[in-house]
Amino acid sequence: MRIQLNGAWRDLAALAQDARAAQGATAAQCTASPTLAAMLRLWGYGSSTVATAVNGEFVPARKRDEIQLHDGDRVEVLAPMQGG
Amino acid sequence: MDLLRLYDSEMTSRLLLGTARYPSPAILEQAVRASATDIVTVALRREAAQLRAGQGFWSLVRSLGVRVLPNTAGCHSVKEAMTTAHMARELFDTRWIKLEVIGEDDTLQPDVFGLLEAARLLVQEEFQVLPYCTEDLVVAERLISAGCRVLMPWGAPIGSGRGLNNVFGLRALRAHFPGVPLIVDAGIGTPSHAAAALELGFDAVLINTAVAQARDPVAMARAFSLAVQAGRTAYLAGTIPARDMAAPSTPVIGQAFLP
Numbered sequence: 001m002r003i004q005l006n007g008a009w010r011d012l013a014a015l016a017q018d019a020r021a022a023q024g025a026t027a028a029q030c031t032a033s034p035t036l037a038a039m040l041r042l043w044g045y046g047s048s049t050v051a052t053a054v055n056g057e058f059v060p061a062r063k064r065d066e067i068q069l070h071d072g073d074r075v076e077v078l079a080p081m082q083g084g
Numbered sequence: 085m086d087l088l089r090l091y092d093s094e095m096t097s098r099l100l101l102g103t104a105r106y107p108s109p110a111i112l113e114q115a116v117r118a119s120a121t122d123i124v125t126v127a128l129r130r131e132a133a134q135l136r137a138g139q140g141f142w143s144l145v146r147s148l149g150v151r152v153l154p155n156t157a158g159c160h161s162v163k164e165a166m167t168t169a170h171m172a173r174e175l176f177d178t179r180w181i182k183l184e185v186i187g188e189d190d191t192l193q194p195d196v197f198g199l200l201e202a203a204r205l206l207v208q209e210e211f212q213v214l215p216y217c218t219e220d221l222v223v224a225e226r227l228i229s230a231g232c233r234v235l236m237p238w239g240a241p242i243g244s245g246r247g248l249n250n251v252f253g254l255r256a257l258r259a260h261f262p263g264v265p266l267i268v269d270a271g272i273g274t275p276s277h278a279a280a281a282l283e284l285g286f287d288a289v290l291i292n293t294a295v296a297q298a299r300d301p302v303a304m305a306r307a308f309s310l311a312v313q314a315g316r317t318a319y320l321a322g323t324i325p326a327r328d329m330a331a332p333s334t335p336v337i338g339q340a341f342l343p
Contacts, residue, residue: 006130044133049142051128051171056163058170076130078171079138080145082112083127083155084102084242084292 001033004074005043012039036075037064043077050077086320088122088288090234090265091180091212093151095122098282099312100153100267101305102292109144111301116148119305125153125182125290128171153214155182160195162202169206181206182236182269184216191241192270196223200230207231216269219253221260228264235264236290239281240271243293247277251284258285275304275311282315283323 001012012034034042036052036059052059053076059067069075087094101121106112116124126145131138145152154172159165162185169181185202187195194216200223203213207230214234215227224235237257240246248254249271258266268281269290278289291308298304 006132045131048131048133048136048139049175050131050138051175053167053171056167058167058174060174077133078128078175079131079136080142080175081127081129081138082102082104082106082141083125083157084104084290 001071003039003069003071006075006077033068033070035065036067036069039069039075040064040077045077048079050079052077086316088265090123090214095151096120097122097309097312098288098316099278099309100125100269100288100290101295102290103141103145104292105296106301107296109141112296113144113148114302115295115305116150118302119295119309121150121309123151123153124148125155125292126176127155127157128168128175151180152176152178153180153182154178155216156184158186159184160186160198162198162205165198165202166205169202169211173211179210179212180214181211182214182216192243193241194218194238196220199223200226203227203232204230214267219250219257221257224257224261224264228261233264234267235261236267236269238270239268239277239289240273242270244271245273245294246271247273248280248284251280254281254286255284275307278308279311279315279318282312283318285319288312 002009003012054067055074088098097120099119099121100123101116101119102125103112154176156165156168159168165183165185172181183203185195185198186192199215199217203215206213213232214236215232216236217223217227219237227235240249265287267288267290268286272278272289272291273294281289289312295301295304295308
C-alpha cells in the first residue's frame with residue numbers, strides 16, 4: 001500500500017501492519033486499513049498541533065479515528081507557519 | 085475611545101502585522117511588541133514530523149498575547165481556499181479568515197470571481213471573512229452582499245512596497261462604503277504610505293514585508309505604529325482640501341507698507 005504524505009509517496013506495507021498493531025487491533029481486524037489517527041502517531045506527529053486533509057478534504061481531529069486510509073490516498077498534515 | 089471594530093471584536097491598534105520573512109524568531113517577537121499590534125497574520129504549511137517547525141512558531145505566537153488572523157495565502161482555487169480555511173479554523177480556534185484566492189502569479193492579484201464564491205460559501209459556514217480584494221467597487225459591493233463585514237483592498241502588489249497605487253480608487257472605495265471597516269492590505273513600503281492610508285479614512289493597514297525586510301525590523305515596526313497613529317489622528321482631525329493656488333497663511337491685514 002502506498003500513501004502520499006505531504007506530497008511524498010510512502011510505501012506502507014510494513015507501516016500499516018505496525019499501525020494496526022499500535023491500535024491494539026486483533027488479528028482478525030488486521031485486514032482493515034489503518035486509520036488516519038494511527039498513521040499520524042506512526043509518522044511521529046504525536047501531540048503536535050496539526051490540521052489534516054485526505055484527498056483534498058479537511059478531516060477534523062475528532063474524525064481521525066474514523067477515517068481509514070487506502071492505497072493511493074493523499075494525506076496533508078499542516079501546522080501553523082509564518083504568513084502575511 | 086477610538087477602537088478598530090472587526091466583526092464582534094474591538095482593537096486598540098490599527099496596525100496588523102504579518103509574521104513572515106523576519107531574520108529570526110527573536111526579531112519577529114520584538115517587532116510584534118514594538119508595533120503594539122493586536123493582530124498578527126499566520127499561515128498553514130506542511131509540517132515534517134521530525135522538524136516540527138510549526139510547533140515552535142506556534143508556541144512563539146501564543147506567547148505574544150495577540151489575536152491571530154489565519155490566511156489562505158497561496159490558494160489559487162475556491163476548493164483549496166475552502167479546505168485551508170477549514171483547517172485554519174480548527175488549528176487556530178477562530179472564525180476569522182483572511183481569504184486569499186490568487187488569480188495571477190506576477191502580481192498576486194486576487195481572483196475576484198473565486199474570492200466571491202469562496203466568501204459566500206465560508207460565510208454560510210459562519211466564518212468571519214476578511215477578503216483580500218482590489219479597490220473595485222462592484223467586487224466590494226458583491227463581497228459585502230455575500231456577508232463580508234470587513235474588506236482588505238490592496239494598496240499595491242504583495243511585497244512590492246509601492247504604496248497606494250490607486251489613491252483615487254481607494255478614496256472612492258472609502259466614500260462608497262463609509263460603514264465598512266477597510267484595511268489596506270499589501271504593497272505598503274514605508275510608514276508614510278501607511279499614514280496616507282489612514283489619512284484617507286482607511287481603518288487599518290496590514291504590513292509584513294516592509295517591516296520584516298527592513299534593515300532594523302524592530303525599529304521599523306515602531307515607525308509604522310507611530311505612522312498609523314499619526315494618520316488616524318489626522319483623519320479624525322479633518323485634513324484641509326488641496327488647492328491649486330497659494331493661500332497665504334500669514335494674515336495680510338495689518339501688513340506694513342515698506343516700499
